Amino acid sequence: QMPRGNLETVHHRALVLAQLRQWLDSLRFRETFECMRKLRINLNLIYDHNPKVFLENVKTFVTQLDSINYINLFLTELKEEDTASTMYPRPESSCVQSQPAPGQKKVDVVCDSLRSAMESMDPNKFCLSILTAHVKKTVPELEVALQKVRKLRENPPAAPGAVTAEEALKYLLFLVNVNDLYEHSLGTYDFELVLMVAEKSQKDPKEYIPFLNMLKSLEPNYQRYTIDKHLKRYRKALHHLSKCGEEHFPEALKLVKEQKLYSEALRLYTANGAQYKALSCAYAEHLVEQQQAEQAGLLLWRCGETIRALQAFASSSSWRNAICVAQQIPLPPDQLALLARDLAEKLTEQRRYSEAALLLDQYAKDCEEAIVALVTGAVWDEALRLIYMHNRQDITETNLKPALTEAVGTQVVFLEAQVATFTRHRARLAVVREQKQKARLDMLDEDGPDCPDAELYSEASSVMTSSKYSQSNSRISSRSSKNRRKAERKKLSLKEGSPMEDRALMHALGEIITTVDKMREEVHNLLKALVLFQFDKQAEKLQVVYEEALQMMESAVPEVWPEGLPNNQAPLTGPNSTANSIMASFQQQKPAASQQDAEVLTPPKMRNGVKWKLTILK
Amino acid sequence: QMPRGNLETVHHRALVLAQLRQWLDSLRFRETFECMRKLRINLNLIYDHNPKVFLENVKTFVTQLDSINYINLFLTELKEEDTASTMYPRPESSCVQSQPAPGQKKVDVVCDSLRSAMESMDPNKFCLSILTAHVKKTVPELEVALQKVRKLRENPPAAPGAVTAEEALKYLLFLVNVNDLYEHSLGTYDFELVLMVAEKSQKDPKEYIPFLNMLKSLEPNYQRYTIDKHLKRYRKALHHLSKCGEEHFPEALKLVKEQKLYSEALRLYTANGAQYKALSCAYAEHLVEQQQAEQAGLLLWRCGETIRALQAFASSSSWRNAICVAQQIPLPPDQLALLARDLAEKLTEQRRYSEAALLLDQYAKDCEEAIVALVTGAVWDEALRLIYMHNRQDITETNLKPALTEAVGTQVVFLEAQVATFTRHRARLAVVREQKQKARLDMLDEDGPDCPDAELYSEASSVMTSSKYSQSNSRISSRSSKNRRKAERKKLSLKEGSPMEDRALMHALGEIITTVDKMREEVHNLLKALVLFQFDKQAEKLQVVYEEALQMMESAVPEVWPEGLPNNQAPLTGPNSTANSIMASFQQQKPAASQQDAEVLTPPKMRNGVKWKLTILK
Structure with a gap:
């Protein structure tokens, strides 16, 4: 100014x-x-x-x-x-x-x-x-600066006109808040320096002298700890406190808990000591509160707190660790079995049937429950393995076979529903694209964006800076930018007529393909189990339905995701085209290019490398 | 004409x-x-x-x-x-x-x-x-036509001037090759019809009469089989032959093998019968030849051919089925253990360590080998489970801990190499992009594509049909289309200066991200195991290296895959731009739009939802 x-x-x-x-x-x-x-x-x-x-x-x-x-x-x-x-x-x-x-x-x-x-x-x-x-x-490197001032006082430079310590300190006080400087001088643990600063400051000696005297009376590490704590440098404080011997450990533990310095603390104490264990337990409590029970368990286990480790592991479904600790304790067999059942129940709720079955089989010694869990989870081959391992072929008749026939029915119905939705979306996509293409041509044919669809293509007008287009239509331009934000929000709505309906349909179609494609392994395993138990007809039906679904979807890919979609519409040129009209025809394709769209525009990968069909079913 | x-x-x-x-x-x-x-x-x-x-x-x-x-x-x-x-x-x-x-x-x-x-x-x-x-x-529906002729003969129409059977047959012979018609008449199994056609044909009665007489003498199903086989209608032939009783089964089996009609044959014979079994065995042999030993095993197993089923399963690493069959036979314990070892060895070769360990532990009863397999496969938690299950904590010291420290070293080195390659590619990408951008501007600034880089952007000139550009440069245009094909071939070469080097770099960068991102679970499990055994320093190192790698790659994504890349360069407009120059500026971005490119242009998804970090390591 x-x-x-x-x-x-x-x-x-x-x-x-x-x-x-x-x-x-x-x-x-x-x-x-x-x-x-x-x-x-x-x-x-x-x-x-x-x-x-x-x-x-x-x-x-x-x-x-x-x-x-x-x-x-x-x-x-x-x-x-x-x-x-x-x-x-x-x-x-x-x-x-x-x-x-x-x-x-x-x-x-x-x-x-x-x-x-x-x-x-x-x-x-x-x-x-x-x-x-x-x-x-x-x-600011205040401590370094202070050290330099101190050196000036200790060895005043001989050169004529050289700055004295006095002058330097005065200058520092001019640059820096006096309290900051005092605190930092304390942080050097150098009482001479502290006094020097304190004297130059307006501080009341009655205030700082007793404090400094108290500090001077302390054991060096404890003294530094006290200063660090005063300066809220808790990490340094803990570091110095940890050197003060066992009698100060409760104080250290308190500091660790207050300042959540658990990781730092564990580094300062030797593993396997009582203090390390106390710190680990405190940390574990904190971790459990933070929903990190598994990590709490690891800390507890490694310092020998097995009972508490077991609790932590069990509460976090960390079942392998839980079982290991339980066997280390060692838990009596009936309690181990109970633990295994509890864990298995939680895993079943999380649809982790194979793991639940392992617990039931090997630790609860209940092969029947284990097999039932596997059958429920459609893990046919593992179910069969346990059936033969425990010679329980009866379960094949009572559970496995009925589950197989039910599963094949469910899968067929599911696939038919997916195919129906896919077909509907695909047909609608063709309609929407045709409408958009038509609207686009209409707009470009006309002189200005007066047609009702123009707002859909606001990008076209809003980027052109020096054409009659934007100059004469600034009202429309600002209106359309509002519309654009609105469109962004409901971008992927499948509602008929929503501005991004085509993208939403592509997204939905991609999701269906991914879902159906993911079923390859599951269908393959189901087919093998069906064949084994002579359910050939049902297996054939499933194989046909699944194959048709995959083929239909694969053949739809080039249509839904045409080669080079972002620019798939030929640039609109011709005798009447102008630089602006061409620009507009490109610009309106621009929304296609955003990151999210890039995903929608990429056809989902089909894992044709995963062979799922059975040759013996035709 | x-x-x-x-x-x-x-x-x-x-x-x-x-x-x-x-x-x-x-x-x-x-x-x-x-x-x-x-x-x-x-x-x-x-x-x-x-x-x-x-x-x-x-x-x-x-x-x-x-x-x-x-x-x-x-x-x-x-x-x-x-x-x-x-x-x-x-x-x-x-x-x-x-x-x-x-x-x-x-x-x-x-x-x-x-x-x-x-x-x-x-x-x-x-x-x-x-x-x-x-x-x-x-x-052609020759048989239907023939049946109509036959009806004419049996019930000559009363109407005056109606066509006689004679005339109709003559007309058919005029339309269709006589031999075709004769064969099809045979296919109706209607000897009257056959004779009718044969008489009208130029065929020698000495030839067809004995054949027809022979056929007439046969049992109806065997007669039809003989005709079908003569007409090479093997499916129908098999169908009729299957009704001819057991004495003809060898003939049926021969037909099935010759014509590979296995699936059809299994449908024609009742399951559990001897013939069904024979067919299953034949089919299984064929499947084994076709590298489908697992499916062969399923067929053999379900018809009770357990020994052969076991062979088939074992040869296809279908270990669960193999073990089930082995226990059904039942194989004596020592042979079962041997089988389990054989299978485990194959699985280890395929890096399927968990499955190998299961076999070694539960069937070969060799927990030590099982644990070693798990340690080799870096399946730390499962290794620990077996160690505690079998109370073999000694293996922790001899195998597990050394493997852990080795693994952490390997991972750190691997990650550092990935980061180095990533950084190199990223820097090179920036250079290549700048060069291309510069060349692009140069080309558009000039009057024609005379600059040396013009061929790189041949798409720009080759699509413009009515501009002086392409008209005056058809020589260059055809030359460049050759170049484009060449470029397509070595599209994704990382060689410096290759036409698609930028794409190749993006591809390589994407691959690295995917590889590194995939390690989340592995790193997480390794970190937990390291912490458990008090290898906190190594764990911290790994956590830091991995976190830095992930962060660096994530932060590079917007640079490598900029928002809306296909159109990321602002359209080249200005006082001197023409419809053609704008077209060109868009057109040359067109290669970005192909399907393969769409993949390269989409940044790999990072699974930030997969939490791998340990809170206790900082």
Whole structure:
């Protein structure tokens, strides 16, 4: 902002910037700096104009400026913003890479390179600028700065006019909030430094002297812990507390629980110790609350808390671990069987029939229940295995065969329903596409988007900036953008006439194909079981129905997902076409290109490599 | 083809066709027919002009023609071709549906509808036309025609001038090859009919009389079998032979094997009989030869051939069935254990470790080998289950733990390699895209495709039909189409500079993402096992490496698969753009749209729903 009424400072900015750029290119930093200061141009431009060149010439910069004040001014004005692209955009011809290495911040890069240049040139002379460079970093290096002040006091530099510790500290206090500086001085655990800062501050000695004395009286690790805790540096606090011996462990455990420093704590104590176990138990409790019972179980188990581990595993359906722990305890056989039954019940609820059957068979020793679970889950081959293993062929008649005939009926009905839905959607898709194509041609035939369907194709009009189209129809354009957002929301509605009905139909058709295709293994296994028990007729029926369904869907793919759909409609050219009409014909296909659409536009993969048909059924 | 020198028959075809269409529309079939005959216009047009109208007015057609000869002429000239779209294309204004119901053939539809019209009008009068309609069907109905002739002979029609059996047969022989007719008469198993045809034919009675006499002497089913076999109607032959009693079964089995009529044969014999068993065994042998040993096993097992079933199952790694059969036999324990070991070995080779372990544990009773198999397959939780089940914690130290630390190392190295390749491909992709974009702009800036990169974008020029572009560069255009075919072949080559290198890179990047994403479950299980055995450091390393890999890849997705890639480059418009230049800018993006590309253009789905991280590792 320019001060009002100061006319002599009014310059044509473009000319000024051109001059500055020229100076910067020829490394005339001093002129640049003074001009920028005078005309209140943001000093960041010195770096932003060409970061690489600046970094390579930091010493020249420092030498030319030759002023602690100037350098400090430059440092304090630094910010992340790239002024060469925001405030003072580069002329188009230049192509300077503006970003530093990824992950690095511009401010930090500049501070560090300036500081190391000054340190190598004359650390005493540039003392205050060096401190500024520490303080201005994204995460201010206050402790380093304080340490440097302390060094100044311990070894006052001999050079004439060198900055004293006093002056440096004063300067720091000018840059940084006094409380922040005090806290950070505490964080160095260096009481001399703390006192030095405290004295310079307006703090009441009655307040800080007793506190410092109390701290000084403590055992070093406990002292550091107390300071860290005071500064809310809980990780460091825990680290120091862990070195304070067993008698402080309850305090440590409390800190861990309060600050949820479980993982860190486990690293600080030796495994297999009592403290490690206590920490593990505390962590496990926390994990159970966080619905992470399985991980809680792992912690408990490995530190020998088997009973509690068992509970954790059982509650999280981590059945293998539960059973292992139970056998390690060891649980008496009847209780193990009960546990197995409980776990199996939960697994059955989750449709994990094979696992339930394993538990029932091997731990509850109830092969009948196990076989029933497998039959329920349509795991025919495993059911048969257990039947023969336990010589229970009777179950074949009572359970397996009836389940097989029921399953084949269910599958056939299911497939027929899928085929019916598919056929309906496919027919509707053809209708919708024809309508859209017609509406599209209608719109492009006309002079402007006055036809009722025009809003559907708002993309066409909304992107054209310099045509009579958008200029004369800005009202429609803004209206249609609202409509577009609306369309986005109900994008994939199957409701007849919804704007994206074609996409919704494609999505639904894709889902059906995926569902049906997924059944290959299941159908294959069912067919084999049916043949084994001489249910050839039913098996043939299923094979025919499934094959027809797959073939019908596969043959529909090129129709539903035509080759190159996004551009499938030939560009609308002809004697009457204009640049705009062609643009429009392309633009309206644009919605096809979004990420979500790309998925809808890709036909689902059919796993024709998975052979499911039986040769013996024809 | 018009006879030469016959000038009065030269008419202007368009005028004639217009007249014919008008007549057909007003159902003036007689005029139409005579005119078409005279001018040698294909008679199919009578139907093709408007199939629906013709079929609704078949009786009018017959009545107007009122000539057996004319109707026969029309029938004999019928063919599948739609002359209204091939020889005599419809004027654009009309929009007649030319296709009959799907699955039906035009010739059959016309024959059937004409025949049934004539039969309802006057079967005697139209006798010969009715026979023609039978004979002209896609699969000639010779037997039906022959039966009608026979009826004529048995009940000669009283009507004056009605066709006699004699005449009808003569006419049939004129339409159909005499040998065909003789064979088909045999196929009716009606010896009177056979004799009738034979007499009319030029066949030598010394030849057919003894054959017919021999046939007459046979038992009816065996007679029909003999005829069917003579006519190479093997299914029918088998059907009749199966009714001839046990003494003919060897002949049936031979026929089944020769003609591979196994499935049909099994339907003809009752299950559980000796013949059924023999057929099953024969079929099983055939299936084993066809690499379908599992299905062979099912057939053998269900008919009680357990030993052979076991062989079949074992040879096809159908281990559950093999074990079931083995226990049904029952195999002695030591042989069962051997079988289990053999099967387990095969499964291990196929990396099916869990199944191998089940066999070793439950049937070979060798829990140590089972656990080793599970450890080899990285099935940590199941390995642990068996360790505790059999109280073999010693294996934890000797096998499980060393395998865990090895696995974590392998995984980390693998992931780091994947990340490195990914990063390399990603960087290269950015370079390739920039080059292509630049080349694209260059091309569009210039007047013609003279720049060296133009061929890469041949799609742009090759589609424009009416611009100076393609007209002045046809040489380049044809050259580039050759190049395009070449590009198609090596489409997805990662070689630097290959025409589709960007696509190839996207493909490779997608593959890496899929591979890495697939590891979620594996990594999760490994992490849990590592934590359990206190390998927290290694687990943490793996967790960090895997998480970084996933994050890096996920964050790369929008860059590699930018939103709406096919149209991602803004259309090139501006003051100097023309309809053609805009077209070109779109057209060259067209290759993006093919089906294969659609897959490459869709970012792989990452299964972020699969939680793999452990909270306890940080």
